[in-house]
Amino acid sequence: MNITAHGVDIVNCSRIRKSVKEYGRKFLERVFTEAELEYCLGRKREIEHLAGRFAAKEAVLKVLGTGLRDGIAWTDIEVRNLPSGQPRVVLQGRCREIADQQGLCRILISLSHTPTHAVASAIGLKEASGGALHIGD
Numbered sequence: 001m002n003i004t005a006h007g008v009d010i011v012n013c014s015r016i017r018k019s020v021k022e023y024g025r026k027f028l029e030r031v032f033t034e035a036e037l038e039y040c041l042g043r044k045r046e047i048e049h050l051a052g053r054f055a056a057k058e059a060v061l062k063v064l065g066t067g068l069r070d071g072i073a074w075t076d077i078e079v080r081n082l083p084s085g086q087p088r089v090v091l092q093g094r095c096r097e098i099a100d101q102q103g104l105c106r107i108l109i110s111l112s113h114t115p116t117h118a119v120a121s122a123i124g125l126k127e128a129s130g131g132a133l134h135i136g137d
Contacts, residue, residue: 007061030075107124
């Protein structure tokens with residue numbers, strides 16, 4: 001596999017806390033999938049987990065080179081956890097189409113957070129031979 005792109009993002013947890021307080025469920029449902037909300041809400045460090053996923057979505061958009069435009073929704077990018085706890089990116093909708101067009105087969109993701117900040121790094125991979133996409137399979 002070949003690395004084709006890298007994206008990194010850092011989020012101030014207070015920004016997410018403010019958005020949740022000001023916009024509540026409207027903000028949460030616009031940005032996060034139901035599975036992400038189930039994972040984050042009610043956890044001891046709820047805001048940190050939300051901020052980590054927000055940073056991951058931003059990092060993935062940087063891998064795709066798009067930003068949030070051209071019909072992309074925040075929920076087109078979902079961060080799920082494997083049973084081991086390792087985060088995994090699943091793309092849907094417009095993000096999946098763009099990844100397909102770019103020949104991406106996988107996006108690796110790493111998240112970290114503290115009480116004040118969350119950071120995410122995303123790496124886009126292509127098959128050496130230009131193989132089929134496996135993101136979200």
